[in-house]
Amino acid sequence: MTGASNRLGPSLVEALRRDGDRLRLMSRRGTGPGGVRGDLATGFDLPDALAGAEVVVHAASDARNAWEVDVAGTRRLVQAVDRDRLRHLVYVSIVGVDRIPWSYYRAKYAAEQVLLASGLPVTLVRITQYFGFVDELLETARRGPVLPVPMGWRAQPVDVRDAAAYLARVARQPPTGGVVEFGGPEELAVADIARAWVAARESGGHVVSTPVPGRLSTAFRDGAALPSGGERGQRTYAAHLRG
Numbered sequence: 001m002t003g004a005s006n007r008l009g010p011s012l013v014e015a016l017r018r019d020g021d022r023l024r025l026m027s028r029r030g031t032g033p034g035g036v037r038g039d040l041a042t043g044f045d046l047p048d049a050l051a052g053a054e055v056v057v058h059a060a061s062d063a064r065n066a067w068e069v070d071v072a073g074t075r076r077l078v079q080a081v082d083r084d085r086l087r088h089l090v091y092v093s094i095v096g097v098d099r100i101p102w103s104y105y106r107a108k109y110a111a112e113q114v115l116l117a118s119g120l121p122v123t124l125v126r127i128t129q130y131f132g133f134v135d136e137l138l139e140t141a142r143r144g145p146v147l148p149v150p151m152g153w154r155a156q157p158v159d160v161r162d163a164a165a166y167l168a169r170v171a172r173q174p175p176t177g178g179v180v181e182f183g184g185p186e187e188l189a190v191a192d193i194a195r196a197w198v199a200a201r202e203s204g205g206h207v208v209s210t211p212v213p214g215r216l217s218t219a220f221r222d223g224a225a226l227p228s229g230g231e232r233g234q235r236t237y238a239a240h241l242r243g
C-alpha cells in the first residue's frame with residue numbers, strides 16, 4: 001500500500017493485515033515494520049517498492065502538490081507496477097471529484113482517469129470526508145469563540161476505520177473496473193456538524209452560518225459531496241465526538 005501514515009494510513013494498515021498476506025508499506029522514508037521506500041513525486045524507488053505486488057492499495061496523496069504527487073505520481077505508479085503479477089489496484093479517491101470545481105479534486109479526478117486508461121485491473125473508491133479531517137477543518141476555521149461555516153453546505157462524513165474496513169474488503173474482491181462510493185451513515189448540514197463539534201469540544205462557542213458565493217459553494221449546497229449509492233459506514237459523527 002501507498003500512504004501508510006497520517007489520517008487514513010494506520011487504520012488501513014490494520015484492516016489490510018491478514019494472516020498469510022505479506023503487506024508492504026510504501027512511504028518516502030520507508031521506515032517501520034514492512035516499510036519500503038518510494039517517492040511518487042520523483043519516482044525514486046517505485047519499481048523496487050512495487051516489485052511482485054499482487055494487490056496495490058494506493059492511498060498516498062498530497063493536497064498541496066497534487067498534480068505532481070497524485071496525477072504524475074499515479075502515472076509513475078502505473079509504469080512501475082508488475083503487470084504480470086498485479087491482480088487488483090485500488091485507488092482511494094473522494095466523493096465529488098467529478099463534480100466539485102476545486103483544484104485538488106480536479107487532480108484526484110485526473111488521477112482516476114490515468115488509472116482507467118491504464119488497462120490495469122482497477123477499482124476507484126470515492127470516500128467522503130473522514131471525521132478527523134472535519135475536526136481539523138473546524139479547528140482551523142474557528143476564530144476565538146466564533147466558528148463561521150458555509151451556509152447550506154451538506155456532507156456525509158465517515159469514520160476512518162469504517163472507510164479502512166471497506167477498502168480492505170474491496171481490495172480482496174475482483175476489480176470492478178470503475179467507481180464505487182462509500183460514505184458515513186448520515187447526511188448532515190455542515191452547520192449541524194459544527195454545532196455538535198462546538199458542543200463537544202468548545203463549550204461556549206458560537207456557530208455562524210455565512211453565505212459563500214461561487215460555483216464550489218453551489219456544488220456543496222447541491223449535494224455534490226454526498227455519495228450517490230453504495231455502502232455506508234456505521235459509526236456516527238456524534239459517536240466519534242463522544243469517543
Ligand SMILES: NC(=O)c1ccc[n+]([C@@H]2O[C@H](COP(=O)([O-])OP(=O)(O)OC[C@H]3O[C@@H](n4cnc5c(N)ncnc54)[C@H](OP(=O)(O)O)[C@@H]3O)[C@@H](O)[C@H]2O)c1
Nearest residue numbers: 003004005006007008028039040041059060061129130133
Ligand atoms: N482526508 C479526507 O477526509 C479524505 C476523504 C476521502 C478520501 N481521501 C483520500 O484518502 C487518502 C488518504 O487521505 P489522508 O487524509 O489520510 O491523507 P494524508 O493524511 O494527507 O496522508 C497522505 C499520505 O500520502 C503519503 N505521501 C505524500 N506525498 C507522498 C509522496 N511524494 N510519495 C509517497 N507517499 C506520499 C504520506 O506519506 P509520508 O508523508 O509519510 O511520506 C501519507 O501517508 C488520499 O488519497 C485522500 O485523497 C481523504
